[in-house]
Amino acid sequence: MRVGILGGGQLARMLAEAGGPLGLDFDFLDPAADACAGALGRLHVGPWASPAGLAAMAACDRVTADFENVPAEVLARLAGQTAVRPPPLAFAAGQDRLEEKRLLEGLGIAVAPVAEVSSRPDLLAAIERIGLPAVLKTRRLGYDGKGQVVLHSHEDLEPAWQQLGGHKLILEGWIDFDFECAQTAVRSADGEVRCYPLTRTLHRNGVLRLASTPAGVSADLAARAAAAATTLLEALDYVGCLTLELFAAGDRLIANEYAPRPHNSAHWTIEAALTSQFENHLRAVCDLPLGSTEARGVALMFNWLGAMPDRNELLRVPGLAWHDYHKEPRPGRKVGHATLVAPDQPALGSALESIKPLLDRETAALLGEFANFSRTSSATT
């Protein structure tokens, strides 16, 4: 069976790593000739709508994506020729922050207060209603904190408008959260849903830096996160893995956004779940039985940004799994990750002690913050 992937980045690469042992072969369509998944299948280089690229994708038994912003019309066209999973609708709704929030709200999943902003008067009215601080975001093409500005006071309005005013925007209320978490779940074509254990996450400047499981939350909160993801998967008639990002504030869970693809917060599932998110995504997409989403021990994942750190020291740490995405270094770019696995929290804690001296100062500081479960505030993800 041949799987076409729209996008050839690290998520496509890890999909191919998981899919090879299942007997699957891969084609990738990506605008970049150096797309890092390329070595693991046939890479078709071209724009999303290139006729040759689309023909290659249409020739595959299944088409999926490693990028949520593939144009909806490309997905719709392919859906007329082969099985596109997740369904194009799941991409379309997620590509517009306003539609996404309204979809979630309509399903009874709590979201931050939100207002459409098309003009300066709209913005002032929205601030009047929602209050400050708040976050001004583009409706489309935002990810990893791109396309958004935090408004702390009225003085921030003019610079924010200068930066984003040309786009369709929303204003979102600021969420004063205790911590962030992410619920990954998978749904098969015949409607079976399986949820992974909830992941605790830490972002900085809108970019995921650390993720851990278990999330250290109450059974009730975990059950509500799983129920929200399940509701969403069912509403979208979804097939594949999806991650719902959430803020936890006191006893409340507030949904931020969802990603209709494997997600950075669940990379730990490669080593520390019985079936990884990548394998389960492919199992669902290819009509294979879903695998167990049960955890194997506990895990903490570090994202490597900009350039890979020196592996020679870090590889000495027992239980540290290395993931180099084969990408050229570039400031802020996600070039790899590492997951530390251990049988239980005390073992993980002592392994972390041995890792700390090997980390750059910023990552070490984030780790300290994460370990403290301290109260932080930011909605810029």
Add this chain to the structure above:
Amino acid sequence: MRVGILGGGQLARMLAEAGGPLGLDFDFLDPAADACAGALGRLHVGPWASPAGLAAMAACDRVTADFENVPAEVLARLAGQTAVRPPPLAFAAGQDRLEEKRLLEGLGIAVAPVAEVSSRPDLLAAIERIGLPAVLKTRRLGYDGKGQVVLHSHEDLEPAWQQLGGHKLILEGWIDFDFECAQTAVRSADGEVRCYPLTRTLHRNGVLRLASTPAGVSADLAARAAAAATTLLEALDYVGCLTLELFAAGDRLIANEYAPRPHNSAHWTIEAALTSQFENHLRAVCDLPLGSTEARGVALMFNWLGAMPDRNELLRVPGLAWHDYHKEPRPGRKVGHATLVAPDQPALGSALESIKPLLDRETAALLGEFANFSRTSSATT
């Protein structure tokens, strides 16, 4: 870093699967255009000594092999141009069963009684000394039970001589063993040795069918197996993973043969060790720190021969990891394997109960035999 692999079979494929996340890239040299590792790197098709193939290997930062019978002169020539690991000596000694046995014996590692056989009178003299039953084996190019005949009585001599008489031969005494096991270990260029937990194995017609860990042996026996492998690695100034196959008979361990490469008996390490044999082989070959060889839970591996079984039922079993080698079906061919992992023996036992009805009759029968730890006799591996 670019790693050249002599051979592009399933071991090369799994090396590439393990090496990609370490940031490594791969070239393969294989006589077969459909070598199954080909999709995961650059495949150079040609005989082992082809100038273009050798040039491609020599251009790599490291060269290793997935096949123990790569001609020693090819390895020696490459060793003059780049780093060949394991060392060519380890291949040369292992390619001749007589030299291999003498090497092991010289290191104080017990082996079966053995005699060189160049003629019929040699054979009669050898039988006189060693007794029957015994196994007549070609000195070179044997693997998976190929090139060997069991002699139960004098009536078996003539057919055996007709079959093998044109080759250089040895006669090996029959070992009346309780069970078979395999010790996999890895050694770094600076001399550090790490041993995996001992694996219990089951062969049929010379081909590995099942492997499990832990082996269920005494700490003393396990320590002696690890000591034997360590002695061998040190004597060979070895770099990489090696597996020593052993017979356990009462309190004794008798070495059968070693493989200077990743080995079928240690495939379970992919899911059930902190670092797989494939990753540790590459870490050693590439001068990266060795990873932990500690087990994560318990595991049982099934080899799939001839053709892959129906994955649609087996993939439902929680903890079953699937490995399709992307090879064309052919009677007796190793086309894939599956590893069942569980946190402990009771959990593994109940998972096995759910698997049994899904297995072909032969595999189910082998599983029953394996579970019984029954006394079996065969030295034809």
